[in-house]
Amino acid sequence: xxxxxxxxxxxxxxxxxxxxxxxxxxxxxxxxxxxxxxxxxxxxxxxxxxxxxxxxxxxxxxxxxxxxxxxxxxxxxxxxxxxxxxxxxxxxxxxxxxxxxxxxxxxxxxxxxxxxxxxxxxxxxxxxxxxxxxxxxxxxxxxxxxxxxxxxxxxxxxxxxxxxxxxxxxxxxxxxxxxxxxxxxxxxxxxxxxxxxxxxxxxxxxxxxxxxxxxxxxxxxxxxxxxxxxxxxxxxxxxxxxxxxxxxxxxxxxxxxxxxxxxxxxxxxxxxxxxxxxxxxxxxxxxxxxxxxxxxxxxxxxxxxxxxxxxxxxxxxxxxxxxxxxxxxxxxxxxxxxxxxxxxxxxxxxxxxxxxxxxxxxxxxxxxxxxxxxxxxxxxxxxxxxxxxxxxxxxxxxxxxxxxxxxxxxxxxxxxxxxxxxxxxxxxxxxxxxxxxxxxxxxxxxxxxxxxxxxxxxxxxxxxxx
Ligand code: SF4
Numbered sequence: 106x107x108x109x110x111x112x113x114x115x116x117x118x119x120x121x122x123x124x125x126x127x128x129x130x131x132x133x134x135x136x137x138x139x140x141x142x143x144x145x146x147x148x149x150x151x152x153x154x155x156x157x158x159x160x161x162x163x164x165x166x167x168x169x170x171x172x173x174x175x176x177x178x179x180x181x182x183x184x185x186x187x188x189x190x191x192x193x194x195x196x197x198x199x200x201x202x203x204x205x206x207x208x209x210x211x212x213x214x215x216x217x218x219x220x221x222x223x224x225x226x227x228x229x230x231x232x233x234x235x236x237x238x239x240x241x242x243x244x245x246x247x248x249x250x251x252x253x254x255x256x257x258x259x260x261x262x263x264x265x266x267x268x269x270x271x272x273x274x275x276x277x278x279x280x281x282x283x284x285x286x287x288x289x290x291x292x293x294x295x296x297x298x299x300x301x302x303x304x305x306x307x308x309x310x311x312x313x314x315x316x317x318x319x320x321x322x323x324x325x326x327x328x329x330x331x332x333x334x335x336x337x338x339x340x341x342x343x344x345x346x347x348x349x350x351x352x353x354x355x356x357x358x359x360x361x362x363x364x365x366x367x368x369x370x371x372x373x374x375x376x377x378x379x380x381x382x383x384x385x386x387x388x389x390x391x392x393x394x395x396x397x398x399x400x401x402x403x404x405x406x407x408x409x410x411x412x413x414x415x416x417x418x419x420x421x422x423x424x425x426x427x428x429x430x431x432x433x434x435x436x437x438x439x440x441x442x443x444x445x446x447x448x449x450x451x452x453x454x455x456x457x458x459x460x461x462x463x464x465x466x467x468x469x470x471x472x473x474x475x476x477x478x479x480x481x482x483x484x485x486x487x488x489x490x491x492x493x494x495x496x497x498x499x500x501x502x503x504x505x506x507x508x509x510x511x512x513x514x515x516x517x518x519x520x521x522x523x524x525x526x527x528x529x530x531x532x533x534x535x536x537x538x539x540x541x542x543x544x545x546x547x548x549x550x551x552x553x554x555x556x557x558x559x560x561x562x563x564x565x566x567x568x569x570x571x
Contacts, residue, residue: 108132118173126175133177136190140203143170153187176205198241208273209501239266273500283334290344292327295366310364350548379406394418403490453481
């Protein structure tokens with residue numbers, strides 16, 4: 106999971122990129138980077154840590170330009186920390202190119218081996234470098250595409266690189282005089298376009314436009330490549346796969362509720378998940394308590410549908426990051442205790458329905474339940490606004506390996522016992538699918554084990570944390 110942001114056509118683009126990527130901080134906590142061009146040179150800032158604390162004012166002095174891309178990261182492939190902070194920058198056959206990527210490439214290993222055998226060297230150990238390493242290895246113009254004269258030199262190299270890559274990618278390329286945005290033919294990850302006066306913006310989620318006062322324009326379509334330069338905006342549909350595979354987990358957990366992605370509002374879909382969960386449930390209860398933050402919106406839908414009051418029985422400390430994306434179990438454990446506090450005023454002697462967005466390992470839920478009981482809850486019924494996670498993700502979300510997924514080893518009753526609740530219920534897969542416009546255009550493999558056919562993973566996920 107990562108966040109990407111790009112902007113073309115504004116003085117001090119690096120500062121817009123700073124705020125734009127800050128608005129996407131929830132998509133990655135490990136590192137941040139900004140690449141900026143003044144039409145002559147590309148300059149780079151890459152840091153480990155959170156945007157606000159890692160990037161200092163002086164880091165952006167002397168790196169001013171009119172076009173920029175930015176990235177926040179947590180690792181799904183390659184080492185974590187600052188070493189693999191994006192954007193990556195490389196000298197290529199089409200000049201210096203910086204790249205920022207959200208996704209995961211399923212043929213990373215075989216492509217890297219092929220390139221190594223040809224004498225190519227790699228500066229990083231993340232799959233994203235392939236986008237740069239493949240530039241110059243061949244030229245291709247997809248059938249039916251007529252290139253604008255401005256693009257004849259550069260795009261055939263880009264299209265060749267894309268033709269070799271398989272997997273999930275929403276990606277931004279920064280050249281010294283242009284910005285190129287691409288979304289894979291299946292559209293796994295979101296990528297939006299915005300406008301701010303004469304400037305064009307790209308972002309993983311629309312919330313990045315709000316902070317800058319920019320307007321949401323449209324989505325980059327699955328299989329679309331968009332070029333922005335001084336001559337204007339040009340769009341090429343390089344692949345028109347009928348089957349789309351937009352990641353339904355973006356609606357469940359990752360995207361912010363105020364964002365617009367995949368042609369829909371996250372808030373609306375997430376609330377519907379709670380409503381459908383309520384329709385599938387009849388447990389007697391006095392109060393609905395959400396696990397903040399991502400359990401809140403489904404809790405509203407659930408509580409409204411069932412006519413049970415919603416109360417804040419768990420209070421979040423906002424100065425700690427999200428626990429799900431911390432790289433080690435120890436850090437996750439500490440963070441759960443740091444970030445949530447029970448509210449006895451709401452909980453004492455109550456039959457509590459506690460809602461969360463998903464249940465992955467079960468360790469966080471177990472701690473939350475014991476917190477609720479210590480605060481006096483009489484009964485605790487956990488309701489999960491998504492189905493059991495039964496399969497790992499190969500497309501860019503850091504769900505754990507199959508062995509770590511609690512639902513692969515235990516029944517619902519056993520999980521309920523493990524986390525210490527009186528009852529446990531998940532949203533059904535059919536219920537989840539009914540929440541989106543056309544579920545066949547979505548990937549829900551981590552809930553259904555039905556991986557999009559053409560994306561059979563060639564290797565187990567590569568993930569080493571330093
Ligand atoms: S497997 Fe799950 S997390 Fe991964 S892309 Fe599909 S729906 Fe999203």
